[in-house]
Amino acid sequence: MLVLMFGWEFPPVVSGGLGTACYGITKALTGLGNPVLFVMPRIELSHPFPLLTLISASDILNAASERKGPFAQDSLLPPSLLSAPLILRPYLNTRQSGGERQGPLDWPAESYLAAGEGYGVDLFAEVRRYGEAGGLIAAREAFDVIHGHDWMTVPACLAARQASGKPFILHIHSLEYDRSGEEINEGIFDLERLGMEGADKIIAVSHYTKKMIVSRYGIAPEKIFVVYNAMSHREAGETYRTRRAGDDKVVLFMGRITFQKGPDYFIDAAARVLKEMPEVTFIMAGSGDMMPRMIERVAELKIGKRVHFTGFLQGSQVEEAMVLADLYVMPSVSEPFGLAPLEAMMYDVPVIISRQSGVSEVLMHALKVDFWDVDDMANKMIAVLKYPPLAGELVERAREELKNLRWEKAAQKILEVYNSDSKSEMISRRQGRGDAGVLSIRRGVADDANEDSALILNRNKV
């Protein structure tokens, strides 16, 4: 099976889970003997592997003859997308949050696609240009199936489908509703729905996400297949933990400080914990549009001495924070999958995760809370810190659990989706339970991508 895959990023440049997931999926698909043509807006510093061909959309467009008139695939797109340009980042709640410094987890400040070509940072325009490249690539490459990741790739996938007539599978890693709650961006929502309606099949990263696709976008459930994310197996079960001196306990939040991640619930729970255990330290690692409000909230609650904001952490800082932590909390309001808890588990840190997450469907050996139930969250935080056997049991069982979350399994399921004729849900709930996966995020730490022997086949430059 030859796959034409449209993504937005690829390690080492990642803005969150998507790039890492794309890496895990392509690595496993090619490992099973399926060549992948992976199209990105622009290629920088990527290290492919056998059977993977990276294609740069911007190179294609630069090489193409001068473009005249509207984008070729604009007729496929909703009007909301073609109206006034909107400047945003695909996974950040921040709409134009000027001034704030963003690290690699966040969307790069400069445009990938159109740097220096006068398109500025209008993401919709970039998405449309990427879409145009999609049509061009599809016309000249041979492949069996089109696989696109999230809304940014929808115009490209639709154009490729029109040019080739090959089936289009849309892989949903996160939805506008996850990122923004009820205050959605209409343009993105329309594009998501357009993609879902135009796709032959949809892959959702969890049943949680599948349900949202059905209820919010009105898509028939028969068309949606659940394939859980996974993690690079090599890393699973490795122990980084070293005991710190001192008894002060540390609770860690790591992620974007945005609506979606529920930082406010974390802080309210922290205040409750501190009433019972005044010596606990809480670390909020990350940045985002809610950070100023969170700092105010901490001051209001008079717990500033015990709650530390580190800003965005990278590389070895992440590892240091993990090693320091006695507990990791992911209080997300809406998390299609949620890979960060798995990384914490790899560091032998017990985790509390929100039930409003896809990862809670695959993790049994994690404590689970409803994000709004601050009392329960605080109660569980206290329990982990106070009853050592609890952390011990969670960590020990989690090690076994992590071993079963493999990209190979995810890739096999993806191949089943490619090959399925009928629009029937092949991946039953039962199958989805134990053997699904999660992906690991690597923020600059040495990983497979950096170690693999590079086989760069950038066709545009050949």
Next chain:
Amino acid sequence: MPAVCLYFQVHQPCRLKKYTAFDIGRDHDYEDREENRRLLEKVAERCYLPANALLLNLIRKYEGRFRVAFSISGVLLDQLTVHRPDVLKSFQCLGETGCVEFLNETYYHSLSFLFSKDEFRAQVGRHRRKVKELFGQDGKTFRFTELIYNNDLAREAENLGYEVILAEGAEALLGDRSPNRVYRASGNEGGFGDGAGGRNGAGDGRGDDTEKEAGTGAGRIKVLLRNYRLSDDISFRFSSRDWREYPLTAEKYAHWIHGENGAGTVINLFMDYETFGEHQWAETGIFPFLEKLPGEILKHRDFVFATPAEIARAVEPVGSIDAPELSSWADTERDLTAWQGNSLQQDAAGILYGLEEDVKACKDSDLLDSWRKLQTSDHFYYMCTKWFADGDVHKYFNPYPSPYDAYINYMNILDDLSRQVKKEKRS
């Protein structure tokens, strides 16, 4: 004359209410009264009342030829006394027929024997008195929580004056021998190097002792071993459509029983009473099955029904059971891992029993009662992480979303109790 021994375990725990870290030191009431009441009502209507009525009819119909045994935990007897005296009355009516034996166990359905012999004896004594008070029977038969068994326990039961003890018909105890015989507990003194116990004055042996013994003093107490295949055919497999033998009829089942014919044969069918109407719903046909079963079994002239004490009196043992290790009737492992298999369970039990001395020194009956109710084995069962991911039978019986939630709740309560005890001790 082959005998069929039917014994039903009747138990409902006092489930704990949701108790967070913020309740510690503020709320000393641990029970979820509403939920316990709701479940008691449910199981009374679905199981206890209809099954008791059915058994009473059967006993009358067969005029003494149909006999059964019950062990009703003290915690359930207390709940019935308060909330459902009618159900208690129906058990008493069964007792009055003279065809029903009531067994003794630990009052709180606890694991106490594993942690404190004193506490164990206190609970057994209390249960014995309660059974005598309610049913007018002085216990002859002992069964420990979840059919947990080993040599030490048999010796202890013998010292307490019991004539027979029940155990799981596990391969670990039987080897390739049949569970369908009467055995006697091995004395086992000095055999395994733990040096515990001594002879306890029980070892005058038996005249017909031809067994090869590891130790010298074989006990007098007899052991009845559960035929787990035949028992589980009813309690687990009855309504399973995947089962080769589905649907199970009384005729077919009686035919299997009759296949075990032979002198000295005793077929021990031990199961939870809640099998009837609760684990196996009425819709599965479990009641008509039970109604027809005695008649089908008694069709064969050789077969009789007998209670454990009756069997102990009438049937000579054919060998001895040596059980240095603990066994139980739970899961396929038939060991104690369902209650003490992980560090959460061991931690919780360790802390609970560590309080014994202080709790008892307080001489506060409320504190003592709270402490004892926390001993009920179900609380530990809820913390079991074994097979948690498979969503098996453990999940069905677990009121908590996960074993971790069960542990957290329990430990919070235990923390509050510890603080109360400490406070009391100081004053």
